[in-house]
Amino acid sequence: MRRILSVFVLILLVLSHARAQSDSSKHAAKRKPFYTELAKAPPRAAARPNLLESDPEAVAAGAKLFAMHCAECHGEMANGTRRAPSLRAGQVQSATPGALFWVLTNGVVRRGMPVWSKLPEPQRWQLVSYIKSLSNFASQGP
């Protein structure tokens, strides 16, 4: 009986969390954007150049990685969703490659973005190359 009760409590916890996530996503659009995190990159990290800037395949590889790991929250076109901001926004496109790499590496844990240091460094630079390439298209961000 205790076993059944414990499983029941666990299921209740997951359901209540899912409900809370639904409510929080309704309010996500009202929250201040996450872009301020970019300014928190230490100067040395922000100044790092993209090691794969001249790699002709970096953008295509970054696009593939984006579709696999980022599109779920940032949207397939990186325009942002209720869960995460647009990466076409001016704040992102004007950020240095190093600052973008720093945010990717460290995530924004308190606001729901996981750390992505589980991707090897070259893959994170490929993602930076792809995000930066979005500035070649019309900005549709806020």
Next chain:
Amino acid sequence: MVTYDHYLEEPGSLEVEYFSTFATQRAGNDFHSFWAEFEYGATAWWTAELYLDGQTTFNDSTLFTGFRWENRIRLLQYEHVINPVLYIEYEQISGADKILKEVEGHDVEADEVASNAVAREEHNHELEFKLLLSGNVKGWNIAENTLAAKNLTGGNPWEFGYAVGASRPLALKASAQRCSFCRENFIAGIEMYGGLGNRHSFGLRETSHYLAPVVAWDLPSNWTIRISPGFGLNDNSHRFLLRWGLSREFPGFGATLGRWLGEHS
């Protein structure tokens, strides 16, 4: 397979896994233990998991052996050279549980000799804490886990254990094409784990230890296959363990469920 790194499930994602361990058993029947695992990213700093355990002992029987509720909590906001994660688990399992998810205290091969009918009569409620330390160096992930567990039934002492591991993708750069067999989809590594005795007899005496190479294959379709042959390092260890697992990740599960609940309330 046994050693945890510091990475948690992405928030709102659900990972469902089937995991299996075959073990040889001297002076008894070989066995095949298995679990179903439901891992959910509650936040970017908290992952919760439910395990349902079972086992088949050859020439004996198959039975459900209990459940585990596991939580991993990231302790620091930013990445560092060493990243600590706190692991808290509650287990309600029978003495017939053989999944060997970790090795602790004086766990030895002889513990699994008893028949299922006898072993299932023992009921354990256990609390387990781990400090997971992990970091990355030149594409390698190196992780160390220290374990302390307390069986809440009876007057059992705290038991201790360890696991260390290192792993690396076969390629650090991603290829431009979507592919299943690209080198970056394969991760190879090695781990070692074992018991460290208990509060009254801390150390390596009467403990078991294993060394196991590990290979994981991440498919673009969110499936992952993992396999690890493990080798016992002393006479107290099973001579051979073969672990393998198949998992599927469901990104955005929490948001989907949340929308569904919102529409139906």
